[in-house]
Amino acid sequence: xxxxxxxxxxxxxxxxxxxxxxxxxxxxxxxxxxxxxxxxxxxxxxxxxxxxxxxxxxxxxxxxxxxxxxxxxxxxxxxxxxxxxxxxxxxxxxxxxxxxxxxxxxxxxxxxxxxxxxxxxxxxxxxxxxxxxxxxxxxxxxxxxxxxxxxxxxxxxxxxxxxxxxxxxxxxxxxxxxxxxxxxxxxxxxxxxxxxxxxxxxxxxxxxxxxxxxxxxxxxxxxxxxxxxxxxxxxxxxxxxxxxxxxxxxxxxxxxxxxxxxxxxxxxxxxxxxxxxxxxxxxxxxxxxxxxxxxxxxxxxxxxxxxxxxxxxxxxxxxxxxxxxxxxxxxxxxxxxxxxxxxxx
Ligand code: GLY
Numbered sequence: 001x002x003x004x005x006x007x008x009x010x011x012x013x014x015x016x017x018x019x020x021x022x023x024x025x026x027x028x029x030x031x032x033x034x035x036x037x038x039x040x041x042x043x044x045x046x047x048x049x050x051x052x053x054x055x056x057x058x059x060x061x062x063x064x065x066x067x068x069x070x071x072x073x074x075x076x077x078x079x080x081x082x083x084x085x086x087x088x089x090x091x092x093x094x095x096x097x098x099x100x101x102x103x104x105x106x107x108x109x110x111x112x113x114x115x116x117x118x119x120x121x122x123x124x125x126x127x128x129x130x131x132x133x134x135x136x137x138x139x140x141x142x143x144x145x146x147x148x149x150x151x152x153x154x155x156x157x158x159x160x161x162x163x164x165x166x167x168x169x170x171x172x173x174x175x176x177x178x179x180x181x182x183x184x185x186x187x188x189x190x191x192x193x194x195x196x197x198x199x200x201x202x203x204x205x206x207x208x209x210x211x212x213x214x215x216x217x218x219x220x221x222x223x224x225x226x227x228x229x230x231x232x233x234x235x236x237x238x239x240x241x242x243x244x245x246x247x248x249x250x251x252x253x254x255x256x257x258x259x260x261x262x263x264x265x266x267x268x269x270x271x272x273x274x275x276x277x278x279x280x281x282x283x284x285x286x287x288x289x290x291x292x293x294x295x296x297x298x299x300x301x302x303x304x305x306x307x308x309x310x311x312x313x314x315x316x317x318x319x320x321x322x323x324x325x326x327x328x329x330x331x332x333x334x335x336x337x338x339x340x341x342x343x344x345x
Contacts, residue, residue, distance in 0.1 A: 002208045006127065006147060006215045008222050013147035015127055015211050018204035021115045021154040025050040028113065029086050034079060036072065036099045037090045038063070041117050044160050049090065053079055057098060064094050064133045066142065069102050076106055086111045092118035092165070093125030100131030104146040113150040118161055119169025120250060122153040123176065123210040128218045137243055138304065145222055153207050155200035166198065168250025171287050175257060176210040178278060179233045180217070182322030184209040189281060230324040233316040234260050236334065240301035245291040254287035263337050264317040274321055299335045
């Protein structure tokens with residue numbers, strides 16, 4: 001078991017990788033706790049939850065909206081949760097976002113922590129303190145920064161994920177390797193069979209590497225005013241693909257990473273060999289699926305992305321496996337690259 005700390009002035013967030021999730025009961029108060037989870041997680045693990053009232057949301061992105069936050073807040077009030085209350089989110093990225101957002105606004109902020117049940121949330125969504133809900137198709141447009149007190153990442157929980165959910169998370173793990181940890185990338189390359197087999201020991205060590213990297217980035221730049229932007233590698237195109245196709249987040253990001261790597265190669269930042277290693281890895285895990293962004297919609301969908309600054313976008317490129325660089329560029333430059341790439345395919 002490894003404990004990784006995100007140390008930000010005024011808050012410390014402890015992420016336990018490889019810890020049994022049932023030990024969450026030892027990290028929460030004896031009373032005033034409410035658990036938030038989704039239907040899928042509850043049907044598998046609900047009978048082993050700590051003995052506190054449970055609020056169940058529908059699985060999926062459609063639950064990440066103000067209406068659901070309002071309904072849950074009413075349930076908290078009914079349950080008598082006051083400012084000393086504690087919310088425990090047990091679930092993936094959606095449950096973590098809902099729990100963190102609700103805990104941040106309910107009575108101007110109560111304590112919260114997570115048991116992170118998906119690979120996507122273990123390597124990305126549960127660490128970092130961004131809590132957001134969607135407004136229409138604008139993702140995470142209402143949100144705040146507030147760190148969970150703790151996150152438990154138990155690799156055993158990854159066995160019960162569907163293939164789609166598991167491999168969607170793998171894309172974010174690969175992203176971390178490309179932007180910041182060459183050894184992580186190589187470990188994924190060298191352990192194909194163990195990854196397919198969801199080997200818990202290997203997964204613990206891969207999740208640890210990804211969380212260590214993200215924790216260091218977030219500790220340095222919690223509010224995303226500089227360094228933290230590198231975590232968006234693959235996400236500018238990824239979000240446009242997610243909005244225009246029905247691909248799960250990780251698959252959309254995988255194609256977004258392929259595009260960002262090609263763009264980096266076109267700019268002479270990475271070699272063809274590195275480009276082929278990146279695309280080869282994405283293909284080997286079958287992460288590159290068909291998608292279609294209508295040509296006349298690319299600019300609108302990219303600018304929809306909230307990482308824009310006016311008509312400019314902080315686009316994340318790679319300078320070689322394990323290294324990322326952010327370039328502020330006009331959205332038109334990115335659209336041109338995309339249209340030329342698609343025309344040449
Ligand atoms: N909660 C996700 C993040 O902060 O990046």
